[in-house]
Amino acid sequence: MGKLGLVKARHLVSRTGMGAEWATIQRYKNLTMNDAVAHTLSYVDYTLPRPPRTSSWTKTVGNRKSVSRQRNMMRMSKNEGAALQTWWANHMLTTKTPFLERMTLFWSNHFPSTIAGTKQPSALYHQNVMLRKNALGNYGNMLMAVSKDPAMLIYLDGYSNIKDDPNENFAREVLELFTMGGTVYYSENDIKNAARAFTGWSIDDRTGKFINRPEQHDTGVKTFMGKRGNFNGDDILKILLQHPRTAETIAEKMWKEFINTSRPNPGYTRKWAHIFRTSNYDIKTLLTAVLTSDVFWHPANMGGLIKSPVELAIGTMRTLPYRLRKNNLAHNLSLMGQSLFAQPSVKGWDGGESWISTQSLMRRSGLMTNLTRGNLRGKHDPLFMRHMPECSDEELMAWLIPVKPLHPLPTQPGRQRLVRALVLDPAYQVS
Amino acid sequence: MDRREFLKYSSLMSAAGLAPELAFSANGSIPEKIVVLVELKGGNDGFNTLVPYRDPAYKKLRPTIHIPEKRVLTLAQGNMGMHPNLTELMKVWNQGDMAWVQGLGYQGAVLSHFRSMDIWDSGSNANQFISDGWLSQVLPNYKAGLHGICVSPDGSSLGPLQSANMNSVAMQSPRMFVNQSRSIQDVTPVNSTAALAHLTTTQHQLFQAGQQLREKMTRSLKQKTRSNSKGAFGHSLNSVAQMITAGIDCPVYKVTQDGFDMHSGQTGRHNNNLYQVNHSLGQFVHKMKQQGLWDRIVIMSYSEFGRRAAENRAGGTDHGTASAQFVMGGGIRGGLYGQHPNMEQLDPNGNVAHTTDFRQMYATMAQRVWRQGNHPWQGHKTIPFV
Structure with a gap:
């Protein structure tokens, strides 16, 4: 089995992580698919920061x-x-x-x-x-x-x-x-x-x-x-x-989380459900089946998911050296429709295409504009550049967006300007 | 970017090859009929909204939460009355501009909030799964351009306005929409993936609607109007009134009053909810009359289901089936329509049978409000309230 390479490595990282960190992509691009998926599933740390004080x-x-x-x-x-x-x-x-x-x-x-x-x-x-x-x-x-x-x-x-x-x-x-x-x-x-x-x-x-x-x-x-x-x-x-439906229900949700926003294909979800059920509901077994399936890696599904507000906001801040002026991340998430511990109903966030309404799109695009503010200034920000990888413009594009940009790229040169244009492009909203 | 520069920029953008069927008419005018959908989310208790105060079964099934005859606002028709908090709606009723349609539901009632709301939103049968909203069967033939605006605090689901075939917009308020849509660039819709198709279509709609709203509302939003409306529902309706008055070319608005799912301690909470509905709608009606627009307005309520005939032991009601909904407007023929459900013949779940299919409402709207003979509810008789 061949190595993943940049495009597939970023696909795996952006869909299983939060954002697409350059360092992780660099590690995965030299692994085979099976090794990269196995590493993703086993690389976990359960320690948590100290919780806030709450009344018992x-x-x-x-x-x-x-x-x-x-x-x-x-x-x-x-x-x-x-x-x-x-x-x-x-x-x-x-x-x-x-x-x-x-x-x-x-x-x-x-x-x-x-x-x-x-x-x-x-x-x-x-x-x-x-x-x-x-x-x-x-x-x-x-x-x-x-x-x-x-x-x-x-x-x-x-x-x-x-x-x-x-x-x-x-x-x-x-x-x-x-x-x-x-x-x-x-x-x-x-x-x-x-x-x-x-x-x-x-x-x-x-x-x-x-x-x-x-x-x-x-x-x-x-x-x-x-x-x-x-x-x-x-x-x-x-x-x-x-009951066989229980495993199918989870498999269908996995489709929406990892494959695309269209209706789940029962050819795949029934197969995953069967694997899940016969493993006595082992979640890692199910995830392995999903993440190593041909449909997960199919090029037509790259750009087939819409980033959740968490992926968009937190993912961008983990991927690029952008920071919010005020520490109001959770508030920003709720403006975009993903208030943590506050789903609109017991059905949870519908996710997928429903992340995007005219209202939420204004908020999403407003947040990206805020994060990239200052990137149009002519002078180089040394702090920003120090945190950026050294790579070609083509690699930069393949890293940050899963499909070709929909807006024309800036004609003026400059790395910061290019990164900003990619982050503000509609293609950045999908994964 | 300053304003002049922006205008130059935006006019350039809009000239750059838009799909013609999406283009909103820039100088479109206020529609002949404006429909305001009022979603009562969570399942409104129809029996304590339009009260069958003379029905002996009603009192028997609801020993603690029934509304006694002396408090009901009686309609002098059919032994029915309105909840005592619906005083403003009572004025509309007395003017003959309000219709109540009783016993609305469907065969094979589903008691799940989500599924039953999907059925109402799409106008499907109980065993049919349709993702497009029912208005997508009517509005695209009726007009081009903007079809609907959904105003809610979280800019949430479009419901009946949901469809790739429609231009529907969700917003928190026109003020926020006008301010924040400025920075949105237009994009030509693509369909390389379903996700990108949805995203680019929405962005294009946002750009177009933003242009129209900025053009028509920038001045009126500068005026500080004092609003007496309280609560999310009141603010939403106030927004709708602003947009109608500003002449936005949009045939349908949708607003939501949430919180009708009352499994326990119903009386106080239901009183509060109906108080909000009553006052907000009262103000809205008043504004429309002031502007001379009342004859164009059609307000229609809906809810995913009614409540169980009998109260439960927690002083609430569980998920039910048929319920009463109202329609108001200057052109509405007031009165009671449909039959009050038989509260003595309950199904094994303790629910009443519906007497009027909810799609009769949709057929009526399609045929008598928008004059569209071509709709999927031909088998459903129209109701003569228009």
Whole structure:
């Protein structure tokens, strides 16, 4: 197998990392595809910067139950939530192993829980750590952990799901979004019975951790997806993991994350789903299948994805020596439609083409203009140049954009001017 | 870049070979009919909005959250009444400019927010998957140029205006749009990948719409108008009013009031939401009348579904099916249309059966508002509210 070379190396790095760092591309371009993919999957570091101070569940639970202290709760969660957003955005900006953060972001969008929906940033932090721990592990384990995760139990009303008053919210979304995908593979009755099976899963007010309350659990017989039994929540999740749709749902999301914005091709996603399921939901096995597939490397798919706001903002700052004037990265992300820990609904950000609306495009282009401000000045910025690789203009273009530029390039010479033109070109918005 | 230089530049750019079907008419005028879509997101509880206060089943199924007869704004028709907070809408009703269409839904109701909203947005059947918004079946034949503007705080989904065949624009506000679109260069749409096609088309639309808005609104945006509108919904409607008054050539606007998904503690939250809807729409109606534009306006509400007939134990309601929606405007024939659903005959989920297919609304809009006989809802009877 031949070496990757510059174009393929940048393709792999830009789609698995955040941005396309020159140093990583240089390392990968001399590797074979298999070696580069294997390195991508194994090069991970789980250490995290110190989290911001957040109020624990035991501190907030009194306020939560009091109507008059709702305003306090709002203010607390807003302030602590903003600190948490900044914490994660800064970690994504500085991490040495961006693939792990990218996958954590992927799963946090598959299993969203939000600041406004939980008013408990401390629980969101713990959920984030849990998702990172499982991000390249086992999907079955992650699904089990999410279902018992305090932030999720708050976000989808699981903790108020008790046998005398079953709440369908979590059961519905587990089926529709986390496993089956879509609404055609199960009935309303399956949702009702799953909700009954999940009753009793709650949060311990003394610790803020998961607790099973048997006295709140509906011990009656349930019928679920054609099966009958005295099911509990674990049983429901196991039945869902046996269903072929669960693996297909994840495989289809992988298509949207790594291949292109068009409808997933079932020829590929069914095959990936089969590999995923027979590996007992090993995420690295699935990722290897995706990243070594011919469709991932097909030249027609280069430029086939739209960069998420995280890829655009953080990726640019990791790739090029550009910095924001103010430290308001998380705010910039939210202006472009990717407010961390604040997805618009439990469905997460739709991603793909929906990243681009006339409104978000103005914000995206405004941010790129801000970052590159000053690059039109005639004089050389020595600091900027010191951080730029020595390469030809052709290599520079192949590095920064996946397709030919759509606007004419500047006629005046100058590296800074050229870099700026490429970053402001529409072709820079795709990956 | 200063203004003169910019104008020179932009005129050069627009001359540089645009796809003609995309070109917006630069001096297009205010359309004959202007439709304002009001999205009530999360599933609005129709039974506590247009209240069947005399229906014994209504009171029985909702012992704590029903609205008693003495508080309802009675319509003197069909034993129905409006939620007590809808005072401004009541004025419109009394003037005969408001229609309520009851029992709107579809066969095989889906209780998922996302899926059911897709069905309403596209006008599909319950088992059909269409990604284009329903307006793409009507507006491209109706006119060239700009088709729709969606105003929302996060510039989010275009919904019924979503389609590659339409020129639709999402914005936070015209002020921000006018300011920020200045730096956008035009680009000729390409289709080397679907992603690039979408991106370049959107950028081209942004450039074109930006030009029209700057041309028509730069002066009016300089005037400091005092706005009494509160909340995101009120600000959005205020923006729509500004654009209509400025003469923007756009036949459809879409605004959203979010937060109707009330599984618990519904009464207070629903009161608040309807308060916002009522006051914002009241101001909007007032402005349109002041400008002499009321006869051109058609305001239409929609929501992904209604709520369950019975309340739950948390004082809320779960996802339901059929619901009532309203249509208002100077040219609207006021009154009650469609049948109030039978609240005594519920399906196994505890939901009512719909009595009017929601696509009758779309057929009515296509045929009676835009006078387009060629639309995909031929099997659905129009409703005589226009």
